[in-house]
Amino acid sequence: GCSIPMCRRVHTTSQLLQEAVQTNEPQAYEFQAETRMLLDIVAKSLYSEKEVFVRELISNASDAIEKARYLALQGKELDSSEADMKIHITTDKYDKTLTIQDSGIGMSREELIDNLGTIARSGSKAFIQQLQEGGGADPQSIIGQFGVGFYSAFMVAEKVEVFTKSRLPGSIGYIWASDGCGKYTVEECQNVEPGTKIICHLKVENREFADEQTIKDVIKKYSSFIGSPIEVNGEQANNIKPIWLMDPKEVSPDQHDEFYRYVGSAYDKPRFVLHYRTDAPVDLRCVLYVPEGKPGLFDLNRDAESSVSLYCRRVLIMNKAENVLPKWLRFLKGVVDSEDIPLNLSRELLQDSALIRRLRTVIQNRVVRFLFDKSRKDAESYSKFFTDYGIFIKEGILSSQEQVEKEEIAKLIMYDSSAKPIGEKVTLPEYIGRMTDNQKDIYYLAAPSRELAESSPYFEALKKRNVEVLFCYEPYDEVVLMQLQEFGNRKIISVEKEMRQDKDAV
Numbered sequence: 001g002c003s004i005p006m007c008r009r010v011h012t013t014s015q016l017l018q019e020a021v022q023t024n025e026p027q028a029y030e031f032q033a034e035t036r037m038l039l040d041i042v043a044k045s046l047y048s049e050k051e052v053f054v055r056e057l058i059s060n061a062s063d064a065i066e067k068a069r070y071l072a073l074q075g076k077e078l079d080s081s082e083a084d085m086k087i088h089i090t091t092d093k094y095d096k097t098l099t100i101q102d103s104g105i106g107m108s109r110e111e112l113i114d115n116l117g118t119i120a121r122s123g124s125k126a127f128i129q130q131l132q133e134g135g136g137a138d139p140q141s142i143i144g145q146f147g148v149g150f151y152s153a154f155m156v157a158e159k160v161e162v163f164t165k166s167r168l169p170g171s172i173g174y175i176w177a178s179d180g181c182g183k184y185t186v187e188e189c190q191n192v193e194p195g196t197k198i199i200c201h202l203k204v205e206n207r208e209f210a211d212e213q214t215i216k217d218v219i220k221k222y223s224s225f226i227g228s229p230i231e232v233n234g235e236q237a238n239n240i241k242p243i244w245l246m247d248p249k250e251v252s253p254d255q256h257d258e259f260y261r262y263v264g265s266a267y268d269k270p271r272f273v274l275h276y277r278t279d280a281p282v283d284l285r286c287v288l289y290v291p292e293g294k295p296g297l298f299d300l301n302r303d304a305e306s307s308v309s310l311y312c313r314r315v316l317i318m319n320k321a322e323n324v325l326p327k328w329l330r331f332l333k334g335v336v337d338s339e340d341i342p343l344n345l346s347r348e349l350l351q352d353s354a355l356i357r358r359l360r361t362v363i364q365n366r367v368v369r370f371l372f373d374k375s376r377k378d379a380e381s382y383s384k385f386f387t388d389y390g391i392f393i394k395e396g397i398l399s400s401q402e403q404v405e406k407e408e409i410a411k412l413i414m415y416d417s418s419a420k421p422i423g424e425k426v427t428l429p430e431y432i433g434r435m436t437d438n439q440k441d442i443y444y445l446a447a448p449s450r451e452l453a454e455s456s457p458y459f460e461a462l463k464k465r466n467v468e469v470l471f472c473y474e475p476y477d478e479v480v481l482m483q484l485q486e487f488g489n490r491k492i493i494s495v496e497k498e499m500r501q502d503k504d505a506v
């Protein structure tokens with residue numbers, strides 16, 4: 001263990017004389033007003049369960065380690081002493097303390113002071129906006145998003161000490177301390193190891209967080225996929241094997257369920273699991289899930305954030321990465337990991353880089369192939385999937401540029417058909433499989449209901465010729481077929497228009 005750092009600066013006589021003038025109290029700072037407000041909200045009411053402060057401190061520690069790993073990969077000159085890239089948690093029931101120490105990038109004085117303020121400032125504005133929009137800010141997401149998670153420690157601690165030293169060479173160690181009620185102190189400190197150590201002096205009513213088992217259970221619940229090893233009193237407490245790097249055959253359904261809930265911040269289970277890897281045309285390891293639950297209105301929104309996290313060599317590059325999937329696949333949750341992704345990927349780069357476009361095409365084609373196989377192997381569950389998620393597939397067809405892509409996605413669409421009882425839908429490939437030799441084209445009829453479709457004179461004529469007709473009850477379904485125009489070298493023809501032309505022809 002490290003020695004208790006002496007927090008008194010080594011003074012020269014002149015400094016001593018100088019100091020004698022000032023009080024030798026550490027410099028006390030006041031939080032800016034908006035910081036106070038947000039932090040009070042965070043500390044008092046924002047969390048459903050107090051235990052999430054452990055998750056927040058661990059994710060900060062993990063981010064700090066990832067950041068150090070990432071900078072080292074970039075060739076940045078770092079002080080790598082004691083960098084075991086692990087998160088060490090120690091509990092002490094007698095002192096009622098919980099200590100979380102990481103050998104991550106550590107903080108400079110500015111970061112110590114600014115981080116809280118800046119994050120809080122950006123957090124409070126956006127947070128209040130969300131509240132005002134009445135969008136019902138989901139408390140959990142607010143905190144993780146704005147990184148004010150650190151401050152949640154004050155839900156359970158009467159005092160928090162932060163020992164930190166930045167890994168950038170020549171940095172000085174500091175101790176930050178506060179009781180969370182508005183004042184905090186910052187002082188230089190000797191013998192601080194690079195990284196960050198946070199000591200939570202727990203309130204007597206929250207002393208359960210000084211219990212080892214309690215902490216282990218919280219880690220298992222929230223932080224089992226954190227990319228760094230987490231040790232509690234010296235014993236590893238998380239399985240750090242990222243599931244997407246495992247051999248698909250080795251992953252159990254339970255592990256998928258747990259991972260799905262973790263990456264998708266979801267509470268249901270996956271309906272379908274696509275776990276695959278390829279190294280051409282791009283290096284790609286991914287696990288993608290279709291949720292069991294139906295998409296909510298919020299999910300249908302094209303601006304809903306993505307639930308796909310982007311990794312590169314296990315370093316989390318971006319969670320909720322937009323543009324990794326085409327918009328119409330935004331219902332998928334999971335992880336995409338590609339070694340070809342530049343580490344310095346920025347959100348702007350994500351917008352239009354050729355690599356991401358290639359990645360997106362590869363993933364889209366693989367997902368379509370997976371779902372198409374499902375439609376043939378497990379027609380029942382595919383049909384249910386289409387009932388819940390068909391809206392996205394129709395959007396995919398309408399929003400694709402090239403005909404080839406449209407027809408690729410159109411393999412997944414389903415329609416009621418005159419060849420099947422009500423409610424039993426068919427895919428276009430299935431329709432084509434039943435076409436008789438002399439039939440050249442695919443026919444559809446738009447009508448508000450099956451009864452009206454079957455009683456239409458247009459339909460009668462085709463029925464006599466034993467030609468299968470697809471039925472569109474929603475305008476949206478008709479638009480899709482009109483826009484698709486053809487599929488598999490067959491024209492897609494509206495019976496109504498066809499017959500009218502004939503009549504005109506006559």
Ligand SMILES: Nc1nc(Cl)c2cnn(Cc3ccc(Br)cc3F)c2n1
Nearest residue numbers: 060061064105106115116150176196
């Ligand atoms: N572990 C760890 N490592 C790093 Cl590099 C950072 C950077 N910000 N934070 C959150 C935070 C912000 C202000 C204060 Br005071 C304490 C605190 F934990 C970090 N936590």
